Amino acid sequence: MKPPPFTYSVPTTVADAVALLVEHAEEEPRVLAGGQSLVPLMNFRLAQPGHLVDLRRVTGLDTLRLDGDHLVVGAMVRQATAERSPEVALAAPLLAEALGHVAHPPVRHSGTVVGSIAHADPAAELPAVALALDAEMTVVGPQGERRIPAGEFFLGPFTTALAPEEILTEVRLPRFPGGHAFVEFARTHGNFAVVGVAALVAVEDGRVSRAAVAASGVAPTPVRLAAAEEALVGMTGDDTAVEAAVDAATAGLDPAGDVHASAATRTDIARVCLREGIGRALRRAEDRR
The missing domain is CATH 3.30.390.50 (CO dehydrogenase flavoprotein, C-terminal domain)
Structure with missing residues (x-):
């Protein structure tokens, strides 16, 4: 199994990543984070992007932090990292528990929390967690930054409110006392x-x-x-x-x-x-x- 031909970019800033999505708009570009969902789809030719924008070297996207009453998960935070994080255990234990059900450890060491949410598989664990917690999605595109409530983000199977030239850079999870x-x-x-x-x-x-x-x-x-x-x-x-x-x-x-x-x-x-x-x-x- 091999994917169809594609070109590939590795930007170092979010602005450059967005610019690449705009530049390659006619090639139906896709953002690559952990790749645990996209790459198998490409190998089966169920997804055929002409250009990939790899986020692995974009600075600041691997941050996991507490911001007041919110846990902020950056786009490149690996699932295994979040699963073991004291901040997640304290501020969003629901996320930590759900991560234990996601595939197997090798997958969680590559897959990202935000990537799974953006993939929007209706059977996946993390979109349901985001919905239960009333998460906010921070999205960056050519017009700047906007936030999308989880209740408005998931539109259909593998379909979200993200525009083709936008990137989901972080997910903000409110604390739930209980x-x-x-x-x-x-x-x-x-x-x-x-x-x-x-x-x-x-x-x-x-x-x-x-x-x-x-x-x-x-x-x-x-x-x-x-x-x-x-x-x-x-x-x-x-x-x-x-x-x-x-x-x-x-x-x-x-x-x-x-x-x-x-x-x-x-x-x-x-x-x-x-x-x-x-x-x-x-x-x-x-x-x-």
């Missing part, structure tokens, strides 16, 4: 998940004060399950409340069936993942009080 959980079902560990669930719950005075639940593998994009969140807020978080949230979340789901699972099976798996994810997040929220 419990977290990431649960998924895959046929074997490291394989593409059939369903994944990201859950966040805060508890005050014995009742749920805030909840955020997102799922992957049940729609053409990761989805925020607002009905589950509404069912949880104000409740004590007992088994009855969890089951009501699971019912509310799955009532509106209409996943597509495929070779991995029928629509009905995928919905059943989503119920199991939701029950475990919400329950674990609640237990952790109680433990942190």
Whole structure:
């Protein structure tokens, strides 16, 4: 398997990288970060960019830092780096837990957090994490910098709000004070998940004060399950409340069936993942009080 011919640039600044995307616009250029998704697609000729802009030497993109109440993840921060980071464990433990489900260690040592989010695979873990955390995407293009809320970023399978000449330079993840959980079902560990669930719950005075639940593998994009969140807020978080949230979340789901699972099976798996994810997040929220 070999990709079709392409040209290749290695800029050292974001401005130069954007300029290269504009210069090679007619060649359908693509940005290369970790390459763990793009390169296999090119080898199978499912993606055929005429020019690659490699971000590995762009200064400042490998930064992982705390900025007030946000964890800021640069475009070249490797998944393995984030998985082991004390800053991530403190400010975004949901991300750290989800990263343990992403493929296998060799992949995580090359793949990037931001690259996975930009790839927008509807079955991937990290887009669902970004959605649950209300992340902001910092994007740079010819007109300068803009920020896109995660809820507006994912438009379809492998499709985002990024313009062709724009680069996703960082993802900003707000802290969530409370419990977290990431649960998924895959046929074997490291394989593409059939369903994944990201859950966040805060508890005050014995009742749920805030909840955020997102799922992957049940729609053409990761989805925020607002009905589950509404069912949880104000409740004590007992088994009855969890089951009501699971019912509310799955009532509106209409996943597509495929070779991995029928629509009905995928919905059943989503119920199991939701029950475990919400329950674990609640237990952790109680433990942190």
